[in-house]
Amino acid sequence: MNRRTTIALFAAVIAAAGLTACGSDKDSSTDSKNSPAPAPTTAAAAPVTPAPLASAAARAGIPPKPDxxxxxxYIRALNAVSPALVGGKEDxxxxxxxxxxxxxxxFPxxxxxxxxxxxxxxSGATQVTTEQTEKILTVVQTHLCPKS
Structure with a gap:
């Protein structure tokens, strides 16, 4: 068998399997009499849990988004170091x-x-100097990093 024939045969088998799984000869009105009633739902049944990513980020020292x-x-202080650091992209x-x-x-x-x-x-379109990087670190620690 060549490759195209094999792929076509495989697709036909998958399609046939899908049709037989979905179809039914029974009248839908009789099915509803024999099927069990859906389980009642309550608000307490599915408690909302905190996102595991948020707690993982906190353990890694990444603070939540600032107010x-x-x-x-923070943006004003970064712009004072160099307006190119923000470049209109505050997020x-x-x-x-x-x-x-x-x-x-x-790396404490x-x-x-x-x-x-x-x-x-x-560093983006322009290279950040070591002196600017030291200032960036001061700005970040002052405004974003949790106090330790």
Missing amino acids: AATQAM RAVSRGRDTCGTIHS TDHGKVVSITQQRF
Whole structure:
């Protein structure tokens, strides 16, 4: 058998299986008499659990998104370092700052590594200098990272 014939035969078998699984010769009005009633639902039956990603992020040192006032102060401080750091994309700048909190948390005794990762994270169309990176770290720690 060639490849096309095999694929066509396989597709036909799958389609036939799907049709036989879905179809029924019985009248639908008689089915409803014989089928069990649906189980009652209550609001307490399905408790809402917190997202595991949020708790994983917190354990990794990544803080929650800041409130509007905190975000505004953070963006102003980043713009003071260099307007290119935000470039009109505040959500991206906040995300990078929160991730930097995670880096600080992950490498508390390796400042050089934190600087290097932060410099890469905030470099975009223009390269961020080491001096700017140190200022970025100060801004991030001041406005976004949880106080420890």
